[in-house]
Amino acid sequence: MKAYTYTSVALAVTISFLTGCGGGGGSSSNTSVGTTPTTPVTSEPEWEAGVYEPQSEFIAKCETPRTGVDPFTGNAYPDTQGTAMDEKLWLRSWTNDTYLWYDEVDDNDPENFSVLGYFDQLKTNELTPSGTPKDNFHFSQDTAEYNELSQSGISSGFGFSWEFVATTVPRELTVRYTEPNSPAALASVPRGAKVVSINGVDFVNDNTQQGVDAINSGLFPDDAGTTTSFGFELIDGTTMSVDITSTDVSVTPVQNVKVLDTENGKTGYFQFNSFIVTAQEGLIEAFDTFVEQNVTELVMDLRYNGGGRLALASQLSYMVAGPNQTNNATFETLQFNDKNPTTNPITGQTISPTPFYSNVIDYNAGRLTDTLLPSLSLTRVYVISTDATCSASEAVMNALRGIDVEVVQIGSTTCGKPYGFYPTDNCGETYFTIQFQGVNNKGFGDYADGFMPTNTPNFDFELPGCEVEDDFTASLGDTNEGMLSAALEFAATGACPEVVSGNGVADVNALRSNQSALVGEKLIPIDTPEKRRENFFLHNKINQPVIKEQD
Template identity: 65%
Template sequence: MHLSKLAAVIVATISFSGLTACGGGSNSSGPAPTPTPTPTGPSWQPGVFASASSLEAKCESPRTGIDPFTGQQYPDEAGSSLEEKLWLRSWTNETYLWYDEVDDNNPANYSVLGYFDQLKTTATTPSGTPKDNFHFYQPTDEYNELTQSGVSSGYGFDWEFVRNTSPRELVVRFAEPGSPADLAGIPRGASVKRVNGIDFVNTNSSTDIDALNDALFPADNGTTTSFVFELVNGDELAVDVTSADVQVSPVQHVQVLDTPAGRTGYFQFNTFIRTAQYDLIDAFDGFIDENVTELVIDLRYNGGGLLSLASQLSYMVAGPAQTNNAYFETLQFNDKSPNRDPVTGNVIQPTPFYSNEIDYNAGRLLSAVLPSLSLTRVFVLTTGSSCSASESVINALRGIDVEVVQIGSTTCGKPYGYYPTDNCGTTYFSIQFQGINYKGFGDYADGFIPTETPNYGYEVPGCAVDDDFSHPLGDPAEGMLSTALAYAETGSCPQPVNPAPVSPDAVNAQSSESSLAIENPLTLKERLILQNKINEPIVTEQE
């Protein structure tokens, strides 16, 4: 679905069938009417698929000029909405991991984006959740803006949606450094009480709900909103915040702690976008200089991103000896493509543990070697918002016998990924592969689960702990981090251990049906990276 809307508006599009005008009677003295020509363009035939390449870039509203992100002419040609839908259909049939579980519905009954929304499996995981919860699209210019520059628009809040219906609860996880929210001094754990004078917690007026959605997620920069928050100590904070461009800071709170277990590095890592590479390098250079022997990576809000960057991070943890002759992950595509990548056409080869810096603009390895700690144990802090490439790091390190200790709650469960694909100005994300680690494991569709007594591949040694909003992230007293530090010292979970929190979805499922819910479109950064594993092939020859 589109990032800024809860659901796409479906507009019916009529496809033309071949019609021939009837001729006049035999007594007509005039010339016979000229038959209407049969359309020669593509049409939908159930079970018959043209090649996606024959339909791509045939657009109802073609772009013109130069793409500012590639420097190349836009490839678009004049076409129709039907051709856009037929391209989606063929592209899905060729590359979607579960193509044989997709209903071949008539595209005439959908808008382009509405048609894409239903081009996915309806099957469920063993726990009963949808197998494909990761099907979405994004305007291409917005996607390129964020992934290449790390800039999004908004207040800079990272929100925790505890409850969407009354009594609602919306809590600040953190504010992006330098963002309007950060400059306004709004701390972690602040809970929204009023927005532009509206009772956020209790209102059930549809007019109020619309106003809340507009205020919380402004479409434009320069929107000023009045918030009243309740802080963790019970005080109220009233503040006006104006939306603006926000620079995403993927790596935050880098520090080294002196602990009984030794020098322990910690950093919060929020997203695997290309701008994070040098922040990670700086962090690990510092850890090496500080003689770090234990490491805590805070992935609790990291929804994923680039697999190549996840591979680089894993190498920086494990080092050359443990990654030698092993691979980070190999990709499995649909059964039409057992040996060849259906997107690139290349022979399938495992993703290595990248030990070098990468020029992400050119997709090439550089000569500079990454720093590495060569650790045999690493702690990861997780929640249900830890997804995809974050889970790949956990899986890949376990695949080479690095001990991973998981502190927090069950991850989102996404061993799947895709190549973001642009057509006619929209970038589509449709599951195309599953990742498998060096030991051949990749079955964690219901997430990695921290437990003191692991019995299955998706159960990871560690401790189930609540997300603690009463302390700043990086504070050694914060619940997850303090548990990790205690485990590093003793080798076991401290007692008592808090139970893992109830998910917001489970809370909302118990709400009254008559209670109106605010939307949860999330910020551009969250939605774009949420549950996202992106493959960008890297040329292995160094520049």
């Protein structure tokens, strides 16, 4: 069964599918004779099928306008008094202008939806060649919450990264890993622990509304300082009960940096969880170590990396490939809808290829610095992947293949997101809708069903490598862990492990038997003071590709 993979975001475990809720109908004046109206009377615009007014007619006209100054920009909020219909019609025009598949969106009457409900259906209903939904990446986030997470590197929670194997009875929720120094880590909850109870409620089987509400409340507290009683079943079958109090968690995107002494020489390994701004320092430290240690092979563990900034993806690709292979080559070129063949509809700039960024970036100023990044100049790299490997992670794989760096894929098919978006705020909600597709130096970007490891690649979305299950019985970075073990075996022999289970997937227990003699390791600590944000989105994926060149 395919696991549904999520991080610590307020994802409801529900009895039945629930739709989002948002603003209602138009505003009205609530006044009486002899009083002064406190809310201005606002006329509501009307929807006309097939007629799309300019976005400017509706943007920042809000049913509930924000007041004061945006703490993240220092500017006054642009909101003015409007109606829910204004918000919906802005979403409609914005979608029609910028959505990659705008001509596949049904023009339904917005009066029949809440604001968020209306946005939810402003997307294509078409399918990929494999029969999965073409757009699995359409979502929104409260703007204040989004800004807090994306700008500060801090999120409120316990510090768990969860693997949701099943969200309906019998539920299965497994710990992927815990953030260093988080409450979950300090409570010594190990990878592979399965939740069996939340605040005394049977997590696996309770299907009452009261039970579901209690589970969600306990798993995803709204505020720091909330204590939840967890019951876990560990890998060895024993149980563990622990009370954990939520707090503001600093996220460490680069973890478990190691140099392994193998039969094939020095092999670098690192776990990379999110392409967020604060990852730059950790990546540079890791590659500095790899260069100093004369690493000749590299394993990038992207199994839980849902994506992020494409500029960081470009930097990582350069650090792998080095200056000679990336010189005058394109990391990625963005392609927008057919209304915008040469101009970026978001920025208004002429579309130009994104290079392989070879320098440190000042992300606060949006500028390249004069400091050169470290690089390994490798011609082959091993990527550990799952269906949670998405977006910018896939862009790295695609970009390296575009300059003929061999990418060996260990694990399972990636999520399939050659697309991206510019997060756009309106009236306190930040919206994410697919606006572009990225293609590599060879013009390839058709991997909507994901990159797939195989012994005999025949298509551009098929990569040499081994299909291996995620192994929750060992810690990430442990050479006995199934996926890393398979990568090291492939590096040593040039082939996938011979021992497989009945379904054809490599048997992780058999993989371990020869690794202890094959590998020695040196742990390189990564400990930086910068605040980091959690990779908190469902699949994703904050693709913010624009960066200004230094003047």
